[in-house]
Amino acid sequence: MADILVVEDEEAINELIRRNLKLVGHTCFLAMDGETAVEMINNKSFDLIVLDIMLPEMDGFEVLEQVKGTPTILLTAKRSVEDRVKGLVMGADDYLTKPFEMLELIARVEAILRRTKKDEDTFVIDNVRVEFHSRRLLLEENVVEYTPKEFELLEVLIRNRNIALSREKLLELVWGFEYIGESRTVDVHIQKLRKKLGLEKRIVTVYKLGYRLEV
Incomplete structure (x- = not known):
């Protein structure tokens, strides 16, 4: 860093x-x-x-x-x-x-x-490797398929790791200021990321607020 x-x-x-x-x-x-x-x-x-x-x-x-x-x-x-x-x-x-x-x-x-290329282009947590420039996700060196919003959500969690983010803030950062929808959208995408990447213990639920990626 x-x-x-x-x-x-x-x-x-x-x-x-x-x-x-x-x-x-x-x-x-x-x-x-x-x-x-x-x-x-x-x-x-x-x-x-x-x-x-x-x-x-x-x-x-x-x-x-x-x-x-x-x-x-x-x-x-x-x-x-x-x-x-x-x-x-x-x-x-x-x-x-x-x-x-x-x-x-x-x-x-x-x-x-x-x-300025002072930040890492790759992030590794447990068996997951995230390559931001190429937008590749790998789990135990196997390529993981994802939707654009899943990748953007994961990137926001990584960039703000160890910080609790509300569902509303995640909607704003990933879906945009003008997104009209329920915060349930965030929950669904979080569950998909946890399942695909085996990050159930890393992407934690913050009671009555939202989520946090613990590193």
Whole structure:
């Protein structure tokens, strides 16, 4: 997985980001101000930087000037177009406006890491091998047949492993915002994945909420 530097002066948000990125397998390094972040950047190579704009000592834009080729996601409480444009022009890869959902941050982190080839293209759990680029599923080296939605559901569970996802959130992430249907659809697809891949003990039911892939 990836080494990620989180630069955020609000301790609670900093720790929340660290915990959630750690859950999905990343290693996080924390900085509470711009000067510390620049010092860390100069002494270590990171795969990705999550960078707040409003920082003490040195703001996020000043830090961004010191970033040399490292993918960066900007965090800002400001909603002005000027800030977003400035950050992107300076080389930021993406941005999120506070408050944001942690699942959205994780999704953007994974998307950037895939583009920069810093994230693994293959995921293995027990006897199951998932190849994202070729979209192949293998169980004990035997190819498993699946529907497009089954693969997308499995990928969402993998990308958000160890995190409980509600049925509604899974519907949103896999079937889209405008999907009209019952959450029972999720249950049916989960049961099919468990049966096809032998992941009954890995894809666990979260009581009165949804599901979680335990890794």
